[in-house]
Amino acid sequence: MSAKYLPKNNPTVSFWLNHDDPFLKHRSGPQIPDEVDVVIIGSGYSGTSTAYHLQEQNGQLKIAMFEARDICSGATGRNGGHIKPYGHRMYEYYAQAVGEEQAAEIVNSEFEHLWTLKKIIEDNSIDCDFFLTRACDVYPNSEDPRVKKDLAGFYAMLRNPLVKDEFKREIQLLTGDAAKRASKNERTEMAFTYPAASCWPWKLMTGILKKCVDRGLSLHANTPVVSVQQYQGKRWIVKTTRGSTICSKVVYCTNGYTKALLKEFSDTILPVRGVVSSLTPSTGQVVPHLTNTYGFMTDKPQNYYLINRLDGTVIVGGHGESLFTETSDPFEQVLDCVDDSFVNAKSFSVFNKNFMKDKFVTWKNTQIGDVKLWTGIMGFTNDYLPYVGGLECLGYTNAYIVAGFHGHGMPRVWLSGKAIASCIVQDKPIEEIEYTCPRAFFLTHQRVQHENLYRQHLYAKYNFKPKL
Template identity: 45%
Template sequence: MSQYLPVANGMKSFWLTAESDFSSHRSTEELPKEIDTIIIGSGYSGATTAYYLSQGDLKNASNILMLEARNICSGATARNGGHLKPELYYDYNSLKNIYGEKGVAEIMNFEYAHLEAVKELVEKEDIDCDFVLSRACDVHLHSKSVDKAISNYYSMTKNPYLKYKRDVQIKFGDQARIISKVEDSPVCVTYSAGQLWPYKLIIHLLKHCVKKGMNLQSNTPVRKVEKLNDGRYLVKTPRGDIITNKLILATNAYTASVEPKFEDKIVPIKGICSHIVSSDPTKHTPHLTNTYGIRFGEANTDYLINRPDGSVVVGGAKKHIFPYKDVFYKNVDDSTLIKGSKEYFDNYMQKRFYTWKNFDSKPDYVWSGILGYSDDSLPYVGELPGDKNKFIIAGFHGHGMPRVLLCAKALANFIKGDKGPMAIPQSFKITPERMTGTKNEILKSLTIPLDAKL
C-alpha cells in the first residue's frame, strides 16, 4: 500500500546533523536473489534486532539483509526527543483495569529495565551517543491531570509486583514548584530516566552489524511482500525481488505499506519536535537537571531533555495537532510542518521555566516525524499468526525509547530458537485475538480538554 510508504524528502532534524556518507550506504551494488533473513527498516527496532541476531555467531550477520526505504535511520528514531523515559505511574489504573496487577507490573517493570539495559549496551559497545542518566520530572498543570497523577501514583505504590516503587517520588506545592522550576506546578512526580542522541546510537549498531557481514541497503523501499507456495517470502523492491526464509517487519508507522493487515492497527501519526539553543552562543544556558513531561491536559503534553551541550530538545505542540484529525491521522508526510507548530517553540523555555525568564533562546531546528500509534497503545511483537517465519516489532505508540531494546533482544533470541516464551510483557505479544480485534482507541486517547491551559 504505497500511500503508507515514507515520503522521499523528509525534513532534517537536529539529530540528522550527524549524518555522514554512511547514511546512503549500500553494502553491495546489486541485491541478492535469495537470503535467509530480511529486516525491513533501519531504525531503533530494526538495528537492535539485527544487533542481537548477530551476537555470538558471525554467520548470523552475513545471512541478514536490511532494507531501508530512504537514507539509513531517517524515520522516527532520528526525529524523536531522545528521551529514555519509562511510564511508571500515570496510566497505572487504566492498564491495571485491562491487564490486572501482574500485567501492569510486567509493562512498567519492563520499561524501567531499559535504563540499565541501554546503559549496559552503550558501555559494552563504547557508543558515543551523549547518553546521560537523570531524573524525569512530570509537571501537571490541568486539574484533571493533577487528580489523575495523584490517584495513579498512590495506586501504583500498592502493587506488590512493581520493582521500582521507591524510585518514584511525588511532591506538592512550593516543593513541586522549586523542584520543577515551573511556577504554576501544584504537583510534580520524579523518577529515574535518561537521554541520548538516538541517531548516533543506531548508526553505531548498524556499522557493527555491517562489519560482521550484514548486507545493508539504503533507499530501497519494499513495495510488496508475497508468500510463496513453499512458505518463503518474495520481497519486491524497485531494484529487484528477493526471496527470503524469514522476514522481520521493523516498520513501525509504515507497517501497513508491507502488511495490509495492520492498516487500522498501527496508524501513522504526525508529530513535531524542536531543538532550542541560546541566542548568544557565548552564554551558558540555565541548564535544568531534570528531563520533563509537561501535561497541560490529558493528551496535551510536551516532553523535553536538557542536553549536555546546553541545548534543549522539546517535542509536542499538540494543541496545533490533535484537534485536527486531517492534519495528523494516517499522515506519513514528514517533509512539512503543521501550521502554528514552529511558532509554538518561540520563547518556549522563558515561558515555562522561571530560571529561564531573563535568558534569550531560539529554536534552530523544528521538524516533523511520523509515529506508529497502535490500536490498543501497545506494540506488536512476535511471529504473525498464520504466517510462519514472518515477524513484527512495531507499533510503539510514540513511546519506543523505553520499550524497543528489550523487545528486540527477546525477538532475536526467539528467532534464533531459544526455547520458552519471549521475555516481553504478555500484552505486547501479537496474538490472534489482538489481530482480529476491531476496536481502535487512538483517536479517543488524543482528546484535548477544551478548558486546558495552553
C-alpha cells in the first residue's frame, strides 16, 4: 500500500457537494462489520453500480462499502454533470486498437447508458435534475487538426454496420450557418449534435445508494482502506482506519486512487487532477437558456465542456492546459497527482466572469456574479480504456476491479458495475457472463503491462523530458 496515493483529507468543495445532507457522513453503525460476503472499496459511481446490481441479482448477499472521505465525494461528486456518449470522437483510435467489432460495442454501450440511466432514475423516482437533451460539439477554428480527425472518426463510425442505426440517425453534422445557430458561437464552421443528458451526479448516485442502504448495504463514510491482504486461502481481510472486515470477495472501485492499493497499476491507472467551475449569473437578470450541453473542441488540451442548469448556473470543466503552468516540472501538480485540495491561479484566469460572453453570442449582455472552482482526481489509463474484470491474471483470486474511466465515466460505468456484479453472483470470469459491457474494457495481464500511451502523449505534446 502507498499512503501517498490515498485521498487527501482536505479537498476543495465542489458545487455538487456544497450542502448539508447528512448522508454525506453516513455510517451504517458505530463499527464496521466483522465479516461480509463482499467488500466494495469506493462509494462513487462504480461502487454504487456494483452494489445496486449485486442486490438486484442476489438480495441475500452481505455487502459492505468503505469510502475514504465523505460519501460519493471523489470524481463522481466533482465532475461536470454530463452524461455524454462520444460515438465519433476517439472512434478511429478504438477501431485501430481493438478492431471494428469491439469499437462498435463501445459506441453502442455509451449510447445505451443514456436510456438505461433515464429508466433507473424514473423507476426509482430519484430527484437529481436529470435533463435529457443534445450535446453540441463546437469547433471554433476550422483549421484546427481536430476538425479533420473528428470528421474522419465520424465517417468511419457511420461505415461500421455494427454501430446501432439509432445512434447513426441521431448524430448530426452541421456546417456553416447551421453550425453557428446550434453552437451560438460566431466563429464556428462545424458542429456535431447528438443525444446527451445533464444531471446532479451526487444526487443521482446517492439516491441509488440510499436505496441500497435500505436493502441492507453496510455503508461507511470516512473509512479509508489502508490494505487488502489474503486471509485463509481465497478470502480477504480488508483493513481500514476503523478496523478490519473479512470478506469472500473484494471489489476495487478506486478509479484514480487504484495504485494506492494495487501496485500492479502503478503505471497503468494514473491519477490526474482536473478542474471544474460553476458560473452563476448576477441576480435580477433574464438568463439566456442554452438548449444543448456543449463541448469546445481543439487539438490542444484546451477543450471545454459545459452544462446549463435550469437555475441559470453553468457548470464548466476542462482546459487541462490551465493546470500545467506553475512549476518547473509541468506534471507534478497534474499527472500522477491525488491532491485535490487547491486550485491554481491560471484556472481562475480561464474560468472567469467573461467566460460565457466570449463563447456564446446570447450571453453578451449577461453578467456573471459568482465564480467557484474546485478540483477532482480522475483515473487515466495506459490505453485510454477502463479496467473491468477479475484480478486472477495478476494473482488475486476473488478480487475484481471497476476503475480507470479516463475522465469519461458517466456513459461507461453503470454497465461495467453490472458486469462485475454478474461475475460475483455467477462465480464466473467476465468473459463467460452474459454481455454487459464492452469487451475492450476487460482486464488482461497484457493490457496492464502495456506501455503507457497516455503518458507518452502528454510528454510529446509538452515536449517534456521526465527527470531521471
